[in-house]
Amino acid sequence: MSACAGFPHPAARILVWCGWAVAVERAVPLQLPFLAVALATAVLFAPVRHEAWRLLRRTRWLMAVLLLTYAFTLPGTPLLPPLDWASPTVEGLRLGTLRVVRLAMMIGGLAVLLSTTSRPRLIYGLYELARPLAWFGFDRRAFAVRLGLTLEYVEHAPKPARWLDALRTPLPDHATPATYTLQAERWQGCDSAVILAGLLGVWIVLA
Numbered sequence: 001m002s003a004c005a006g007f008p009h010p011a012a013r014i015l016v017w018c019g020w021a022v023a024v025e026r027a028v029p030l031q032l033p034f035l036a037v038a039l040a041t042a043v044l045f046a047p048v049r050h051e052a053w054r055l056l057r058r059t060r061w062l063m064a065v066l067l068l069t070y071a072f073t074l075p076g077t078p079l080l081p082p083l084d085w086a087s088p089t090v091e092g093l094r095l096g097t098l099r100v101v102r103l104a105m106m107i108g109g110l111a112v113l114l115s116t117t118s119r120p121r122l123i124y125g126l127y128e129l130a131r132p133l134a135w136f137g138f139d140r141r142a143f144a145v146r147l148g149l150t151l152e153y154v155e156h157a158p159k160p161a162r163w164l165d166a167l168r169t170p171l172p173d174h175a176t177p178a179t180y181t182l183q184a185e186r187w188q189g190c191d192s193a194v195i196l197a198g199l200l201g202v203w204i205v206l207a
Contacts, residue, residue: 008190008191008194009125009128009185009186009187009188009191010117010121010122010124010125010128010185011124011125011128011129011187011191012125012187012191012194012195013113013116013117013121013125014113014122014125014126014129015129015195015198016113016194016195016198017109017110017112017113019198019199019201019202020106020109020198021106021109022202023035023201023202023205023206024102024105024106024109025102025106026205026206027205027206029098031205032101032102032105034205035105035205036105039105039108039109039112042108042112043108043111045115047115047116048111048112048115048116050115051111051112051114051115052107052108052111052112052115054111055107055110055111055114056104056107056108059103059107062103063100063103063104066096066099066100066103067093067096067097067099067100068088068096069096070092070093070095070096070099071088071089071092071093071096072088072089072092073092074089074091074092074095074096075089075091075092076089076090076091076092077089077090077091078090079093119148119151120148120182120183121183121185123144123147123148123151123182124144124182124183124184124185126143126144126147127140127141127143127144127182130143130144144182148182
């Protein structure tokens with residue numbers, strides 16, 4: 001791996017998104033509009049907007065199932081009293097909507113990450129974040145190579161393939177290159193500043 005400079009470090013970007021997800025999950029409903037404004041600012045940029053729409057479109061059925069599950073399984077006041085037990089509840093709809101909103105905002109934050117960070121940099125970020133797992137025998141180098149080759153195979157597959165199925169299926173030798181190279185990036189002081197700023201933002205939201 002050759003050295004190169006980049007800001008922020010891909011591992012820092014992934015950690016910032018994790019902080020965003022924690023803030024969205026832990027924020028009280030009255031705080032969510034402030035987070036939504038910050039996210040809407042990022043969505044004004046075309047690449048982020050395109051990626052966000054793509055991810056939301058792919059998860060629309062999951063959101064629908066979540067909303068219906070909350071609406072019809074949580075006890076509370078029936079929304080349609082004549083239907084009795086078959087009616088969704090007001091409390092279930094409210095909590096289900098809140099859950100869908102939180103999920104959509106997490107996905108929006110993920111869209112920012114994916115649209116501003118190239119795939120090799122994301123893989124390198126995961127490679128760096130997996131460093132502590134090496135103490136337990138996890139081969140992070142093999143993981144990074146496998147993930148990179150798998151994503152390349154899925155992208156150039158002759159027909160649509162689910163990435164999880166492709167990850168489990170042995171790759172044919174003729175379909176992928178013999179090596180997979182990532183560019184190493186040095187962690188800089190400004191990357192630590194980004195993490196500290198993210199932690200401060202999470203603390204402000206959760207305080």
